Amino acid sequence: MANLELKELTIQFGGLVALQDLSFHVADEEIVALIGPNGAGKTTAFNIITGFLPPTRGHVMYSGEDVVRLPPHQIASKGLIRTFQKTNIFSSVSVFDGVMMGRHCRTRSGFLKIILNTRYVQMEEERSKEKAETILDFVGLAHRRDEMARNLSSGEQRLLEIAVALAGEPNLLLLDEPATGMNPSEKERVMTLIKKVRSNGITVLLVEHDMGLVMGISDRIVVLNFGKKIAEGKPREIQENEEVIRAYLGGAG
C-alpha cells in the first residue's frame, strides 16, 4: 500500500488552473522528488497535502485515509511534516528551544498535569530534551544549540528547519527546496542528511531545483509543468525524457 497517494488533485484560483488532475504516490521509505519549472505548482501541491490549501477536487490519501480538508495541525499530528520554501524558523528563540517546539505533536501533557508537574510531565519533558539533543547532533547543529535562531547563517537556518521538522518524528517528511541558499559543501551535507533521514525509516518527498541533488538522492522523480504531471520515473529516465527537456529548455512545442 502506498504511504501517500494523490488522486486527481485539482486546484483552481479563479480562472487559473494551478494543478490539474495530479496523481502520484510515494511508497514507504522512498525518496521522491517533485520538480518542474517555476510556477509549475510544486509548492501548491505541498500546501494541499499539508492542509494549508483546500483543493478544488481530488484526494490525498495517507496510510489509506483521506486527509484532504483536515487542518494543518491535525495532518502534522498524523506524521506528515513539512518545511517551507522560504526560510521559516522561530527566529527569536534559541536553536534548542525551536527544536523543542517541534516536539509538540509528539507530546501529550495537559494543563492540569502541567500545573501539578506530575511524573508523566517530567518524563515527557526529559524525553523531549534528549530527543532534541539527538536531532541537533544528527543535523550537525549541536554546537549552535544556544544560539538565537536568527543569528545562524542561511544554510544553518535551513538545517534548523529540517531539525525542527524531524523533532515531530515524521513518517513522511516534505522538504520544500531544502538546499536553497546553501553553498556547495552545505548542499553535500544536506544530501547526506536526507539519505540518513530515509535510512531511519522516514519517507521523503522533496521539491528542489538543484538537479545535482535531485538526481543524486531520488528514487523516483515526478515532473510538473503548468500544473500537469508530464513525466514520472527513475532519475535516468527523467534525464532522457524529451518532454521534460522541452519543458525546461522551452523548445518549440
Add this chain to the structure above:
Amino acid sequence: MDCLKQLKLVHWIGILLALTAPLFVQSGYLMHILIDTGFFVILVTGLNIVIGYTGALSLGQQAFLGIGGYTSALLMKNYHLSYLPCLVAAALLAGIGGLLIGAVCLRLRSHYFVIVTLAFALIMELVCINWVDLTGGPMGMPGIPSPTLYLPGLTNFTFQTKTHYYYLVLVMVFIGLYVAYRLIHSRIGRALIAIRENEELAKSMGVNAFGYSLFAFVISSMYAGIAGSFQAHYLNLVTPDMFSFYSMISMLLMIAIGGKGTISGPILGAIIISMLPEFLRMAETYRLPIFGFLLVVVTLYIPDGIVHKVRPISNVLENWKMRLWRTLSLKS
C-alpha cells in the same frame, strides 16, 4: 519542587522582602500601594500570557477584571457565600467571558483583534453603567463584605487589616506566578511562543493555533477575574470604573516597561509603575510630568523592557552566591 531550585538569589531576595514588608512598612497608605502592586502583578501576569507569549495585543482585559469583581461582589452580597466560592465563581465567569469573546475575536487578525477586544470592554462598561437593577449603575455597589476564609472545623477568619489583605494578595501572587511559570515552561508554553514567533510554522508542527490562542485568552481572563474579585472585597466597593480603559493602559505600561514575554518583567513593571509616583512625591507638582518623561525615556532606550537591564545585576549576585557556596563547602 524543582522550580525552587530554579530561583536565583534575586528571586529569593524579592520573596524575602515581599514576605517581611509589613514589618517595616508602617504607613497605611504605603501598605495600600503594596497591596495595589500585588493586585496589578496578578493582572499583568495573566495578560502577559496573551500579549507577551502568544503575541496577541488584547485591549479588553479590564472587562474581565470587572466581570470578576461584580460576580464576586454580587454573589457575596446577595447570597452570602463565603469568599472562596465567590473567588472561584469570579474566575470561572471571567473565563467563560474570555471563551466567548476569544472565540469571536481570535478569528480576526492583528489590529482587528485589538479593536474588537477594546470594543467589547467598552460595551461591558456601558452595560454595567446602565443595568442599574443588577449593578447599581454609575454609583456602583458599596458595602461589599470583607472576605472570610471559612474552613469547616478549622478556621473562620475575616480579612480586616491592611496586613491581612497584603498577605492574601501575596498568596494569590505566588500561586499566579507558579501557575504561569509551570505553563510557560511546558509544551503548552512552547506552543504559545511558537504561535507568536511564526504561526504558519507552528501549525505545520501540529500546534492548533486557534485552540491554543483561545486557551491563553481564557487563562488570562481568569487571572483578571481573580484580581477583580480581590479588589472588590478589598475596597468593599465595585464601580463601573473597574471597566475603565485607564487600568488597561497601566497594565500595558507595566508589561512594556518591565519586559513582555518574561515572567519577571511584568512583576518589575507593576512594581515600578505603581510605586514610582510615590517616590517622586518629593518633586511635588512635577511628579507626573517627571513620571511621563521617564516612561518615554524607558520606551525609547530600553524597548525590550527593564528586566533585560536587571539581568546582569542578577548574574553578578549569582556569582557571589556560587563563590560563597564554594568557600563554605571548602571550609567544611
